[in-house]
Amino acid sequence: xxxxxxxxxxxxxxxxxxxxxxxxxxxxxxxxxxxxxxxxxxxxxxxxxxxxxxxxxxxxxxxxxxxxxxxxxxxxxxxxxxxxxxxxxxxxxxxxxxxxxxxxxxxxxxxxxxxxxxxxxxxxxxxxxxxxxxxxxxxxxxxxxxxxxxxxxxxxxxxxxxxxxxxxxxxxxxxxxxxxxxxxxxxxxxxxxxxxxxxxxxxxxxxxxxxxxxxxxxxxxxxxxxxxxxxxxxxxxxxxxxxxxxxxxxxxxxxxxxxxxxxxxxx
Numbered sequence: 001x002x003x004x005x006x007x008x009x010x011x012x013x014x015x016x017x018x019x020x021x022x023x024x025x026x027x028x029x030x031x032x033x034x035x036x037x038x039x040x041x042x043x044x045x046x047x048x049x050x051x052x053x054x055x056x057x058x059x060x061x062x063x064x065x066x067x068x069x070x071x072x073x074x075x076x077x078x079x080x081x082x083x084x085x086x087x088x089x090x091x092x093x094x095x096x097x098x099x100x101x102x103x104x105x106x107x108x109x110x111x112x113x114x115x116x117x118x119x120x121x122x123x124x125x126x127x128x129x130x131x132x133x134x135x136x137x138x139x140x141x142x143x144x145x146x147x148x149x150x151x152x153x154x155x156x157x158x159x160x161x162x163x164x165x166x167x168x169x170x171x172x173x174x175x176x177x178x179x180x181x182x183x184x185x186x187x188x189x190x191x192x193x194x195x196x197x198x199x200x201x202x203x204x205x206x207x208x209x210x211x212x213x214x215x216x217x218x219x220x221x222x223x224x225x226x227x228x229x230x231x232x233x234x235x236x237x238x239x240x241x242x243x244x245x246x247x248x249x250x251x252x253x254x255x256x257x258x259x260x261x262x263x264x265x266x267x
Contacts, residue, residue: 023132025045068115107176111162152267153217159190160233160241166250178243178250180231184219187233193266203228206266211259217267234263 104189160183174186181199188195195202203221213221216236221228232242235252240260243250 017157021069039090040154110165113162115162123202155191156187156217156233156267157235157241159187160235161252163243163250164241166243168246168249183243183250184233191267195266197230199223199231200226203262203264204233206264209263209265211263214263215265218263218265220255220263222258222261225262228261232260 037213163174163178163183166174167177168179170179171182172178173182178186181197181202184202185195185197195205199221202219203223203225206219208225209215211216214234216234218234220232220234220240220242230242232240232253234240234255238255239252240255241250241252244253
């Protein structure tokens with residue numbers, strides 16, 4: 001054995017070449033990665049990244065469904081509005097019909113009462129055809145006179161009183177609107193007396209009588225005989241009934257408030 005065999009050698013062991021190459025490659029890869037990361041970081045810092053979102057696009061079917069839904073909503077609203085208008089019109093018509101019915105019933109009741117009064121008066125007049133009634137009238141004073149209470153006169157007066165409250169209309173001849181001569185003509189027609197249509201002619205029909213001797217059923221006139229402008233019928237107790245004017249209609253008035261010019265008797 002050599003005398004130097006126990007001494008360690010100071011020579012470094014020889015490394016394997018492939019091992020060294022591998023280590024060098026790993027180191028290079030790490031450095032490359034770090035370089036790329038650094039470059040990316042710099043780029044990120046220098047240039048902000050903008051992110052874009054795309055909204056969903058409606059398909060043709062969905063667009064059609066939306067349009068149909070809008071049309072249906074609009075049609076429903078129109079139907080509600082039409083129904084509301086119909087309901088309002090129906091309510092208004094019902095209210096008017098109710099009012100018209102009430103008015104018609106009231107008018108019918110008045111006519112029925114008047115007809116009943118006329119029949120009662122006629123029956124009473126027939127049963128006491130020889131009775132006499134004391135009347136008083138004049139333009140400014142009262143004079144007691146005797147007048148027949150005949151059935152014909154009672155019928156005329158009953159008809160006239162049944163029209164109280166009706167309207168005055170120029171040229172009116174009934175059944176619910178009259179002028180003065182139209183009402184007088186209709187009243188006497190109830191007992192078969194045909195009078196002329198106008199006041200002028202009625203003022204000279206029959207026998208002239210003085211206002212101091214006027215009787216129930218006599219025709220009163222205002223103005224000159226033959227050219228009178230108004231007529232009425234005396235109903236007793238200083239009163240007359242006439243279709244006065246548009247403001248009053250058919251009324252009963254006192255002679256003292258509007259004295260007549262003259263009178264004629266046809267019954």
